Amino acid sequence: MDFTLTETQSLLKDTAERLVREKYTFDERKKIVAADESYSKALWDEFASLGLLGVEIDEDCGGIGGSFADLAIVLEAFGRGLVVEPYLSTVVIGVGLINTADKGDRRKDLLTQVAAGTLTLALAHGEPKSRYSLEHVETRARKDGGDYVINGAKAVVIGGDSADKLIVSARTDGNATDRNGVTLFLVDGNAAGIHKRAYRNMDDRGAAEITFENVRVPESAVLGPVGGALPLIEAANDRGAAALCCEAAGAMKAVNEITLEYLKTRNQFGRPIGKFQVLQHRMADMAMAEEQARSMVYLAVDFANEPDAAERAQAISAAKVQISHSGQIVGRGAVQLHGGIGMTIELVVGHYMRRLTSIEKMFGDIDWHIGRFAAA
Amino acid sequence: MDLKYPERAARFADEVRAFVRKELPAEIRDKVQRRQKITPEDQRTWQRKLCDKGWACPSWPKEYGGPGFDVMERMIFDNICSEEGAPSALPFGELMISPVLFAVGSPEQKAQLLPKIRTLEYWFCQGFSEPGSGSDLASLRTRAVQDGDDWVINGQKMWTSGAHNANWIFMLVRTNTEVKQQEGISMFVFPMSTPGITVRPIVTMDGEHHTNETFFDNVRVPKTALIGEVNKGWTYAKLLLGHERTSIARIGQSKRELRRLKALASEINITGAPLMDHTPFRDRVAAVEIELLALEITALRAIAKGGSPGVEANLLKVKGSEIQQKLTELFMDAAGPYGLPFDPDRGLHDGNEPIGFDEAASLGPNYLMTRVVTIYGGSNEIQRNIVSKTLGL
Numbered sequence: 163m164d165f166t167l168t169e170t171q172s173l174l175k176d177t178a179e180r181l182v183r184e185k186y187t188f189d190e191r192k193k194i195v196a197a198d199e200s201y202s203k204a205l206w207d208e209f210a211s212l213g214l215l216g217v218e219i220d221e222d223c224g225g226i227g228g229s230f231a232d233l234a235i236v237l238e239a240f241g242r243g244l245v246v247e248p249y250l251s252t253v254v255i256g257v258g259l260i261n262t263a264d265k266g267d268r269r270k271d272l273l274t275q276v277a278a279g280t281l282t283l284a285l286a287h288g289e290p291k292s293r294y295s296l297e298h299v300e301t302r303a304r305k306d307g308g309d310y311v312i313n314g315a316k317a318v319v320i321g322g323d324s325a326d327k328l329i330v331s332a333r334t335d336g337n338a339t340d341r342n343g344v345t346l347f348l349v350d351g352n353a354a355g356i357h358k359r360a361y362r363n364m365d366d367r368g369a370a371e372i373t374f375e376n377v378r379v380p381e382s383a384v385l386g387p388v389g390g391a392l393p394l395i396e397a398a399n400d401r402g403a404a405a406l407c408c409e410a411a412g413a414m415k416a417v418n419e420i421t422l423e424y425l426k427t428r429n430q431f432g433r434p435i436g437k438f439q440v441l442q443h444r445m446a447d448m449a450m451a452e453e454q455a456r457s458m459v460y461l462a463v464d465f466a467n468e469p470d471a472a473e474r475a476q477a478i479s480a481a482k483v484q485i486s487h488s489g490q491i492v493g494r495g496a497v498q499l500h501g502g503i504g505m506t507i508e509l510v511v512g513h514y515m516r517r518l519t520s521i522e523k524m525f526g527d528i529d530w531h532i533g534r535f536a537a538a
Numbered sequence: 539m540d541l542k543y544p545e546r547a548a549r550f551a552d553e554v555r556a557f558v559r560k561e562l563p564a565e566i567r568d569k570v571q572r573r574q575k576i577t578p579e580d581q582r583t584w585q586r587k588l589c590d591k592g593w594a595c596p597s598w599p600k601e602y603g604g605p606g607f608d609v610m611e612r613m614i615f616d617n618i619c620s621e622e623g624a625p626s627a628l629p630f631g632e633l634m635i636s637p638v639l640f641a642v643g644s645p646e647q648k649a650q651l652l653p654k655i656r657t658l659e660y661w662f663c664q665g666f667s668e669p670g671s672g673s674d675l676a677s678l679r680t681r682a683v684q685d686g687d688d689w690v691i692n693g694q695k696m697w698t699s700g701a702h703n704a705n706w707i708f709m710l711v712r713t714n715t716e717v718k719q720q721e722g723i724s725m726f727v728f729p730m731s732t733p734g735i736t737v738r739p740i741v742t743m744d745g746e747h748h749t750n751e752t753f754f755d756n757v758r759v760p761k762t763a764l765i766g767e768v769n770k771g772w773t774y775a776k777l778l779l780g781h782e783r784t785s786i787a788r789i790g791q792s793k794r795e796l797r798r799l800k801a802l803a804s805e806i807n808i809t810g811a812p813l814m815d816h817t818p819f820r821d822r823v824a825a826v827e828i829e830l831l832a833l834e835i836t837a838l839r840a841i842a843k844g845g846s847p848g849v850e851a852n853l854l855k856v857k858g859s860e861i862q863q864k865l866t867e868l869f870m871d872a873a874g875p876y877g878l879p880f881d882p883d884r885g886l887h888d889g890n891e892p893i894g895f896d897e898a899a900s901l902g903p904n905y906l907m908t909r910v911v912t913i914y915g916g917s918n919e920i921q922r923n924i925v926s927k928t929l930g931l
Contacts, residue, residue, distance in 0.1 A: 295808075339810070430671075430673050505910050508740075528871075529816070
């Protein structure tokens with residue numbers, strides 16, 4: 163566990179924080195969210211030119227060959243900015259899967275495109291009945307000559323509304339909840355037979371319900387081992403949860419700063435409301451919750467790419483549970499301490515609560531992670 | 539488990555239930571149960587049914603056109619109506635300004651206002667909070683100055699919920715700046731059509747327009763708009779807020795939500811078994827159910843005591859609001875990933891199939907909006923201050 167920043171990390175921190183401060187003001191964000199497209203392609207290009215899309219991508223693919231700890235720096239800044247661009251789905255989940263599961267020319271080609279900002283990705287895994295169970299896959303891929311034909315439905319696919327390519331999990335063997343028999347396929351986002359119902363999530367990120375109706379892909383579309391993709395999916399889910407922990411830390415720090423400032427400047431009964439002990443104690447609880455969350459971010463970062471699945475699972479679940487509880491205390495507390503004004507859509511405070519609530523519900527909720535931690 | 543009410547009360551409950559099931563249009567009930575927006579027309583439709591039956595304004599005595607329910611009947615009536623999905627009564631007219639009118643309204647004010655509050659012809663909103671006066675309500679600065687037989691009002695009110703649907707307002711204004719804050723406030727009622735009033739929408743974080751800020755620019759009202767005596771408005775406001783706090787406990791609504799939560803959690807599967815059988819979730823639901831039972835009995839005791847609501851009102855507000863929030867949190871837990879897709883219209887204007895399951899669309903916005911219940915009507919921090927004062931601290 164390293165609490166100091168490397169030179170690369172300091173540079174990344176400066177870059178990402180300046181980007182958020184200058185280009186992702188709350189007013190700019192409102193414009194991005196109000197647009198038809200679920201994210202700003204102009205900003206995505208800027209992420210690319212600043213090297214933010216290639217943090218974990220090898221240098222020979224145009225990346226900077228960094229670690230998850232480096233990525234964490236960017237994620238925290240994006241949490242502060244409430245960034246809605248498909249960074250999580252493309253750079254955390256997509257790149258993670260390709261880095262571990264793919265090889266050869268395709269790997270190089272895909273990663274090069276991601277780093278350059280010309281390819282976005284989304285993992286289409288969760289299903290209407292799967293909830294958070296990662297092994298629950300009803301979508302089927304049937305072998306047909308040299309092709310596979312995919313049928314099924316995927317639920318709440320983060321970034322799935324806009325992704326150029328989907329990484330789709332489907333059963334090539336076994337029953338709906340078997341650990342074996344799940345295969346990943348790389349499919350064009352607009353392939354024939356794909357139907358998307360796009361929407362925005364509570365945190366304004368784009369997502370979609372996606373159905374696959376006889377979607378035909380060549381055998382070469384397979385990513386990773388046939389029938390053995392579940393461990394890859396579990397690793398991706400853990401990386402996603404770890405990334406959200408980093409985002410949450412940035413969001414909590416930002417909203418705590420805003421709330422503290424409000425307590426010092428809002429006057430009632432002839433003095434700043436921060437002079438009232440009951441509000442002081444709530445703010446103190448929020449500050450402590452933020453610190454506890456930040457501690458667990460270090461744990462999550464250390465274990466995000468841990469190959470030992472059992473170790474990784476326990477660490478990531480511990481972090482996600484703490485971050486989710488902290489997020490509740492901070493998000494709900496910030497709204498309560500602001501009073502009526504905290505309820506309005508014109509104030510950023512409610513948007514932090516929306517982001518923190520969404521983070522709690524993605525890649526496993528508190529019950530799921532606490533159960534997994536306890537069972538380990 | 540249901541509380542043991544006397545047999546007479548049980549018969550009354552059956553009567554109310556049968557009435558609501560027969561008379562409440564299914565379309566309105568569905569909207570209420572799905573937590574969707576109730577239009578003014580929906581509200582009026584239900585109010586007409588209640589008026590025809592003689593049950594409108596259930597808290598009112600017979601002499602003002604109410605049903606004259608006793609305490610038990612009133613509690614049962616509110617609970618059953620909410621449980622069966624009837625729209626909640628709008629608090630501003632029936633529950634807030636009316637008790638003040640009963641107490642200090644002039645005979646003319648009573649005769650003019652009460653019958654039309656009862657039919658919802660007069661739809662009230664409340665002008666209390668201001669940009670600089672939230673919890674510290676007594677610091678309000680909107681001014682009324684006497685000019686001949688009239689008063690002229692200038693200032694701004696915040697959180698005038700439903701002002702965009704209302705045609706009347708009751709408000710607190712400063713009529714004396716020379717005395718202690720609380721002693722220079724008066725209460726007025728007048729039509730929203732009075733020249734000089736501007737209502738601007740405030741959108742809340744659920745993406746919906748519930749509330750407003752309202753501006754008063756040389757709004758001229760007659761002296762008959764004054765309620766009771768000049769500079770006694772603070773006393774009337776306390777009476778009024780006591781009634782608001784009792785009504786916003788929303789016990790019937792929470793009972794309805796609890797029932798729906800259990801039904802939903804029985805349909806959702808988690809690793810092959812109903813979520814409702816999943817121990818951590820089940821136990822959290824049970825904990826809220828127990829709190830709600832206690833609150834129902836506390837409310838019964840408060841009503842049975844009679845008189846105007848005292849510290850019980852603060853207790854009911856605090857616990858009732860906390861229970862409402864816990865229920866929305868449990869709904870979000872039940873929804874899992876399907877709590878994420880966000881639709882400010884709560885599925886109302888969307889002709890498509892629901893995303894996930896039928897009522898999923900309302901759960902996120904409802905969770906967010908319900909954060910307000912520990913803020914409005916006097917924040918829970920203020921309520922606890924009042925409770926501790928009554929304990930002598």
